[in-house]
Amino acid sequence: MSATEYDASTALIVVDMQNDFAHPDGSLFVECGDQLVEPINIEIATAAQARSVIVVTQDWHPGTTPHFIDDGGVWPTHCVAGTWGADLIDGLDPDSRASAVIRKGTNGEDGYSAFSMREPGGIVDIPTGLAGLLRERGIERVVVCGIATDVCVSATALSATKAGFNTTVLWDSTRPVSADNATITRVLSEFADALVTVIGAPA
Numbered sequence: 001m002s003a004t005e006y007d008a009s010t011a012l013i014v015v016d017m018q019n020d021f022a023h024p025d026g027s028l029f030v031e032c033g034d035q036l037v038e039p040i041n042i043e044i045a046t047a048a049q050a051r052s053v054i055v056v057t058q059d060w061h062p063g064t065t066p067h068f069i070d071d072g073g074v075w076p077t078h079c080v081a082g083t084w085g086a087d088l089i090d091g092l093d094p095d096s097r098a099s100a101v102i103r104k105g106t107n108g109e110d111g112y113s114a115f116s117m118r119e120p121g122g123i124v125d126i127p128t129g130l131a132g133l134l135r136e137r138g139i140e141r142v143v144v145c146g147i148a149t150d151v152c153v154s155a156t157a158l159s160a161t162k163a164g165f166n167t168t169v170l171w172d173s174t175r176p177v178s179a180d181n182a183t184i185t186r187v188l189s190e191f192a193d194a195l196v197t198v199i200g201a202p203a
């Protein structure tokens, strides 16, 4: 059973279910990321049946970018455009159901949120066009799942509320890069402050 309800004014956003994050051989494997395929498939199937908009995001970096440790950033090289690591994980069912695929970071930006990107170290948000696309389709509510809870899922959910969408995160269909208590507490309090609804939040 899906964790929430869907309808035609809801969009499901499946964040970065790519090999480098979700496959045990990935360069930035998020522990248990592979276990998300099954629950997310249930959300996708339920959302599709309810005629919700389904958005799939992909982290999509050039081979060198200040986002990567090798070039002065903080992350190991991951999700380089066109490589296996950037592909959606096998079994995510079926990606053809997606109404839109949003690729973030394509020009070397830090692409954490599905809604906007930012030059590394910069302060200006560069919209991805997702907010406009959702508004055009009459979307009022977004449901967010995928990887990573504390990075791209949280950035996506927080910008969704800022853009005026009623926002829900399916906690059990996300996994964090950092699973320590301090990180989880911070993410949950940011969600609470931004009025993001969290389904399945740890007590």
Ligand code: VGL
Pocket (backbone or CB within 6 Å): 016, 021, 059, 075, 111, 112, 147, 148, 149, 151, 152, 153
């Ligand atoms: C992500 C770290 C770096 C994510 C993307 O998808 O959560 N994390 N780039």
Ligand code: ZN
Pocket (backbone or CB within 6 Å): 059, 061, 067, 075, 078, 079, 105, 111
């Ligand atoms: Zn990245």
